[in-house]
Amino acid sequence: MTLSIEVKDVTVRYGKTTAVDRISFHLEGGKIYGLLGRNGSGKTSLLSVLASFQPQAEGEVRIGGEAPFENAAVTSQVCFIQENGHLSDGYSVKDGLKLAALCMPYWDSPYADRLIELFGLPLKKRISELSRGMKSALGVTIGLASRAPVTIFDEAYLGMDAPSRYAFYEELLKDYMEQPRTFILSTHLIEEVSNLFEEVLILDQGKLLLHKETELLREHGVSVTGPAAKIDEFKLGLNVLGEQQLGGIKSITAYGELGPERASRARAEGLELGPVPLQDLFVHLTKRGGSAS
Ligand SMILES: Nc1ncnc2c1ncn2[C@@H]1O[C@H](COP(=O)(O)OP(=O)(O)OP(=O)(O)O)[C@@H](O)[C@H]1O
Numbered sequence: 001m002t003l004s005i006e007v008k009d010v011t012v013r014y015g016k017t018t019a020v021d022r023i024s025f026h027l028e029g030g031k032i033y034g035l036l037g038r039n040g041s042g043k044t045s046l047l048s049v050l051a052s053f054q055p056q057a058e059g060e061v062r063i064g065g066e067a068p069f070e071n072a073a074v075t076s077q078v079c080f081i082q083e084n085g086h087l088s089d090g091y092s093v094k095d096g097l098k099l100a101a102l103c104m105p106y107w108d109s110p111y112a113d114r115l116i117e118l119f120g121l122p123l124k125k126r127i128s129e130l131s132r133g134m135k136s137a138l139g140v141t142i143g144l145a146s147r148a149p150v151t152i153f154d155e156a157y158l159g160m161d162a163p164s165r166y167a168f169y170e171e172l173l174k175d176y177m178e179q180p181r182t183f184i185l186s187t188h189l190i191e192e193v194s195n196l197f198e199e200v201l202i203l204d205q206g207k208l209l210l211h212k213e214t215e216l217l218r219e220h221g222v223s224v225t226g227p228a229a230k231i232d233e234f235k236l237g238l239n240v241l242g243e244q245q246l247g248g249i250k251s252i253t254a255y256g257e258l259g260p261e262r263a264s265r266a267r268a269e270g271l272e273l274g275p276v277p278l279q280d281l282f283v284h285l286t287k288r289g290g291s292a293s
Pocket residue numbers: 014017018019037038039040041042043044045046
């Protein structure tokens with residue numbers, strides 16, 4: 001099942017702090033979305049509103065056309081997994097999973113069993129006795145096995161070691177291909193996971209800095225390297241996000257399409273054009289004073 005998500009002028013406040021500041025976007029659903037932003041940019045606050053963990057102060061949220069807050073018909077379609085989780089520490093892993101199964105209408109028990117084996121989860125241990133990585137693996141297991149039409153992972157896999165994280169990415173993609181649904185992943189491990197994202201949203205200081213298809217975003221970044229004097233001339237009129245110089249060689253990262261004319265001029269002048277990793281684009285765009293125009 002695919003549910004669209006509509007967010008219109010949503011604001012979230014904690015006392016005098018505005019965590020999310022009049023954000024609007026539309027997610028058509030049935031895709032894997034990446035939500036990026038620096039610490040404190042408002043990701044968890046926004047996701048908590050989508051998952052109905054808290055109401056927005058202003059604005060409107062619609063999931064599948066309905067307002068989610070205190071609306072069981074919608075909340076049952078959404079699974080929200082956070083790194084520090086909402087798992088009851090007193091339960092054993094087995095009972096925690098049983099509880100999850102009871103709360104989630106699309107729960108797939110055989111799939112949960114496969115994931116338990118994949119991540120080596122000890123069923124008899126109390127959740128409070130699990131290591132940080134194991135708690136994350138339990139969260140990830142619940143998120144995937146929930147098969148919820150909207151599944152949100154809020155940095156949920158940060159505690160997992162690299163092999164477990166890669167197993168999770170692989171599993172997520174495989175399961176998404178078999179059972180398309182909406183995933184939203186917030187992460188600081190951008191390069192690791194960016195290949196999964198079909199669209200990327202970047203928050204900055206509570207505002208939506210950018211919402212783009214990942215491919216388009218990648219095409220919007222270009223690095224140009226060559227003799228410093230030539231680069232200085234070439235960069236005029238470009239939206240330069242950053243530059244580095246080593247001896248007489250300079251490299252710039254530019255945001256925005258180069259256009260065929262400029263690209264062929266670069267080649268004719270012997271300048272080297274290259275892609276910019278998503279993480280580098282993110283770092284440049286969210287530097288204080290960054291611009292996504
Ligand atoms: N319960 C709370 N009470 C008061 N302020 C809060 C609360 N939760 C978040 N904030 C504030 O709201 C802003 C956004 O925080 P939020 O946790 O949504 O950001 P984030 O992008 O998820 O950050 P991180 O990447 O560090 O997890 C921050 O200024 C934060 O201090």
